[in-house]
Amino acid sequence: MPNCSSFDSVPSHPLPKAAAATQGCGANKPSQRYLLTILLGLVIRRHREARCLTQEQVAEIAGCHTSYISAIENGRSELSIRIFDRLCKALAVSAHLLYAQAEILEQQYRQTLSGNGQSQDSGNPLAAQGWYWRQFN
Numbered sequence: 165m166p167n168c169s170s171f172d173s174v175p176s177h178p179l180p181k182a183a184a185a186t187q188g189c190g191a192n193k194p195s196q197r198y199l200l201t202i203l204l205g206l207v208i209r210r211h212r213e214a215r216c217l218t219q220e221q222v223a224e225i226a227g228c229h230t231s232y233i234s235a236i237e238n239g240r241s242e243l244s245i246r247i248f249d250r251l252c253k254a255l256a257v258s259a260h261l262l263y264a265q266a267e268i269l270e271q272q273y274r275q276t277l278s279g280n281g282q283s284q285d286s287g288n289p290l291a292a293q294g295w296y297w298r299q300f301n
Contacts, residue, residue, distance in 0.1 A: 202239030225254035
């Protein structure tokens with residue numbers, strides 16, 4: 165039996181309305197969209213691993229190529245709504261939950277940056293991957 169990870173370390177509740185409201189108009193900056201893409205990919209990977217599914221199995225269920233699943237999980241590709249819906253069905257999880265978990269991670273990451281005296285827009289969004297693995301593994 166494969167060693168499947170638990171998904172207990174990521175909260176399952178959506179962002180509080182006050183936290184969502186503080187994101188304001190700046191939420192459309194490319195680096196912020198890219199950050200959310202990276203974190204959404206990590207959340208998808210965590211759900212896939214928690215269900216002991218391979219990228220190949222998820223790709224087959226979702227009707228796409230394994231390399232696309234890899235690109236999504238590694239933040240190298242944005243999801244279309246159609247593929248996002250198929251992935252949610254393949255992982256037996258709601259789209260709302262996946263997106264909410266990614267937003268919560270984004271908020272936690274930005275709080276970490278603020279705590280370290282860094283601008284919330286500073287640095288490479290790929291640094292979020294390293295932060296995520298240090299926090300949740």
